Amino acid sequence: MPDQATALPLDDKVLLDVKGVGRRFGGLVALANLDVAIRPGEALGLIGPNGAGKTTFFNIIAGAIPVSSGSIHLDGEQISGLSPDRIAGKGIARTFQNIRLFDEMSVLENVLIGRHRFFRASLFGLIFRTKKAHAEENLSKEVARQVLERVGLADKMAQPARSLSYGDQRRLEIARALALEPKLLLLDEPMAGMNPTEKADLSRLIVELNRSGMTILLIEHDMKAVMGISKRVIVLHHGEIIADGSPDAVRADRTVIDAYLGRRG
C-alpha cells in the first residue's frame, strides 16, 4: 500500500509540479507565487478560509483560467497554457464546487462523457457501426457501469441527471470524473451539503480510491473528513500557502489557527 506518502524521499517522482504559479483578478491577488509538488499516490488535502483561492487553484490546474505567472507540469510535461480539454486528455479530472452536470442527459450518459477521451471511432465507423465502434462504446459503457456501481448509483443509471438528489448529484460528478481514469483527481468540496452518513460513505470511497493508487487533491471544509483522508494537508490563505504538512502538524500550527480565527473573529 502506498500509504506512506509523506515518508517518501523528496527526490522521488513528482506527478504534478506547480512552480511559482500566480493569478490576479484585476487588483486582487487570488494566488501568489505558489509552489506545490504532488507525488503519485498522494491524497493531498487543500483547506483554507472562504475566498482563500482554493477553487482558483483548481481552475488553474484544470486550465479553466490561465495562470498570470509560473508553470505547471504533469509527469514532467508542461500543461499550463493548454486548453481544459487537452489537460483533461492528459489525465486530470475534476469536480465542481457548484455541481455542473449535464442535466438533460441520463446518469449513464453523463458518466460516458467522462469517457470521451477514449473514443477513436471515425465518422465512417459511427455511421456504419463498425465492430470497432461498437466495441469501444460497449467497453466504455461497461466501465461507466462499474464506476456507477462503485459510487452507488447503479440503480439510477437511466434517470436524467437533474432528477437526482443533491447528494447523488455530487456522487455522479465524481463518477463522471472517475470514468476519465485520471492520474490526478481534483475534488472541490465533494461533501458540501451531504448528511453525516453520506459523508462517511464518500470518505470511505475516497480513501479506497487513493489506496488503489489514484492521486487525489481534495478541497474540503469539513476538517474531520480531510484529516481522515489525507496524510498531508496544505493550508491556503489569501492566495498563499501558510502551512504544509501532516494533519496534526497543521492543526497545531499557530498561523493556521490565526488565519481561521481571524476570519471568524
Added chain:
Amino acid sequence: MDILLQFFINALMLGAIYALAAVAYTLVYGILEMINFAFGELFMFGAFLVVSFMLPQVSLFGVMVPMPGLPFLLAAPLAIFIVAGMGYLIERCAYRPLRFAPRLAPLITAIAVSVALQNLAQSVWGAQELAYPSFFLLEAKPIQIGGAYISMVEIAVIVTAAVVMTALHFYVKKTRMGRAMRAAAQDVEAAALMGIPVNRVIAMAFIIGSGLAALAGIFYGAVYLFAHPHMGFMPGLKAMVAAVLGGIGNIRGAMLGGIVLGFAETFGAAYLPNGSAYRDAIAFGILILLLLFRPQGLLGTRLPNRLADRGAMAFKGSASAIDAGLARLSAFFAGRDLVRYASWGILAVVAVSVFFIFPSPYWARVFVFVLIYALLASGLNIVVGFAGLLDLGFVAFWAVGSYFTSILFVEVLAKGYGVDVSSVWWLFYVNLLLGGGLAALFGMMLGYPTLRLRGDYLAIMTLGFGEIIRLVATNWVDLTRGPMGIRGIPVPSLFGYKLGSPVQLYLLGLVLLALAVFLIALMVRSYLGRAWVAIREDEAAAEAMGINTARYKLYAYSAGGFFGGVTGVFFAHSQQYISPLSFTLFENILILMLIVLGGMGTLAGPIIGAAIWVVFLEVARDMPFIQQHPELRFMALGVLLVVLMIFRPQGLLGQKRQPLMMS
C-alpha cells in the same frame, strides 16, 4: 466637394436614426444580456401609428376607419407613448417569465415576438406601403449649405436625436432610476441584493428603449415617406449591429456605433465598387470583422455573455401535476425500444399512406414542402437542438446546395457546354452528396469565426453570414442570375424515367428524409451526439471532461450544413426554379420555430413541427377571416411559440429525452 458634403449630411442623418434604435438594444442588453429582436418591429409600429394618427382615415383590417388627423407634433408623442406601452407589455408577458430560463429561451421568444408583431402589422395595415401625409417639416424648403441641400426633416432628425441622447445621458447619470439602471447593468443580482427594484428598472429600460425605437421609426418613415410592415427589419438589424459595434451595454457606444455605421454605409455605398448593390452587406461585413477582432466593440469593456454557464436549453421542469404524470409515464416507457420503434413505424406508415390518399396533385405538392421543411429542420436541429448553438444563417447552406446544382446543370452544362441534361440524370444523385459536402465545408468556414462566441452573439454573427450570402445571390448576377433566379432546372430522373409528378417527388423526398433521420440518429447515438448535448448543457463542464468544444461545434455546423445542402439540391430540382427570395432570414426563423414547435433536440420533433405547420398553413388558407389576412397564420405561430417557451419549452409533443448511446 458639394457631393461630399451631401453624403456627410445623409450619413449623419442615417447614423442618428441608427443610434436612436441602437440605444434601445443596448439599454436592454446592458441589464438582461438579451437581444430584444422585437425593437425592429416596434420601430415599424412607430411609423405606422404616427401616419395613422395624421391621416383623416386609414384602412385597418381592410375596413376604412376614420382617424383624428392629428398634427405631427401631437401624433408623434402619442405614437411613442403607445409603442412604449407595447414594449412594457411584451417584457411583462413574454420575457419576464423567462428571466431565469436557459439562455436560448428568451432569444427564441424575442424572435417569435418579432414575427408575431410583423405579421400583426401586415394584417392591420396591409402589405402595401402607407404613404406619409405631408406635414410642415416636409413642406418647408430645404436649406442650402455650400452646394448641398439639407431638408428640414433631416435637420429635425439630427437635432432631435442629439437632444434625446443628451437627455438620456443625464437621465442615466443623474436620476435615481438612471443610477439604478446603471447598477443593474453592472450586476443584476448584486443590484437586487442592494434593494434596487430590478423589475421596475427592467420595465423602464424596455419602456425607454421602445420609445426610442418608435422615435427612430417615425423619423425613418418621414425621411423615406412611407410605412411598411417590413420596414423595421433591416434598420433593426443594423441598429443591433451598431450597438455591438459601439460595445453592447454601453450607451455612448451605441450612439457612436450608430453614427459610424451611418457613415460606413453611406460612403461605402457611394465609393466601394458595386457599393450600392451591397449597401446592406456593409453593416454585416463590419459586424463579422468586429466580432472576429474586437468582440467587445469600440467603447465596450465587456465580453459577450457572462452567463455562459447557464445551459443553452435545459428544461428545468415546472413541477405541475401534468408534468409529474408525464414523467411517470415516460419513466415507464424509458428504455423500452419497442415503443420507440413502434412510434417510428407509425410515422412511416402515416408518411406512406398519405401518398395513397392524396386527393389531388396539389396536396402532394404541399407534402413535398412538408418534406423539404422537415429536412431543413432536421439539419438545423443538429446545430440548435443538439449542440445548443442558435444559428440564424442556416438558410445559407440550403442556398449553397440549391445554387450549386442549378448553376452546374443550367448555366454550365446546358448553356455553357450545350449538354443534354437528361443524359446526365445521375448527376443529380451525385450532386446530393457534392452539394451537401460543399455546404458542410461552408459550415466549417462560417462556423470557425464564431467559435469564441456564445448565445446572442453567435446568433447575430450567423445572421450576418446568412444575409451576406443572400445578398451575394441577389447581386452577383453573372453567376446566379440575380433576383430573376435560375429557371429550367431539370426534374430528378432515374435511368431516363422522369420523377417529375408531385407524388413521385414526394416519394423521393420521403426516401431522402428517412435517410437523413437515420444518419442523424446514428451520429447522435454515439459519443459525437453526447459531446454535442454536453456542450449544449454545460460548455465549461464539457471542456473539463476532455471535449474539444470548438471542434465539436464545427462538426455540428458542418453536419447541419450537409443536410441543408442536400435539401437545397432536392429543392432546386423539385421546384425547377430557384431565386434568392427563398433563402431569407424569415425562412430561417420559420425553420427554427418549427423545431421548437415539435421539440428541440429530438429526432421526430422537426418532422412533426414541419408537418403540423405546412398542413396548417394550407388548411387555414380557406378559413374565412384568414383568407383575407393570410399573415395572421404567422402571427399565430409567433404567439404560440411565446406561449410554448413559457409553459412547455420542450415543444408541443414533449417527447422523452433523445437517447444518446448505441443500442
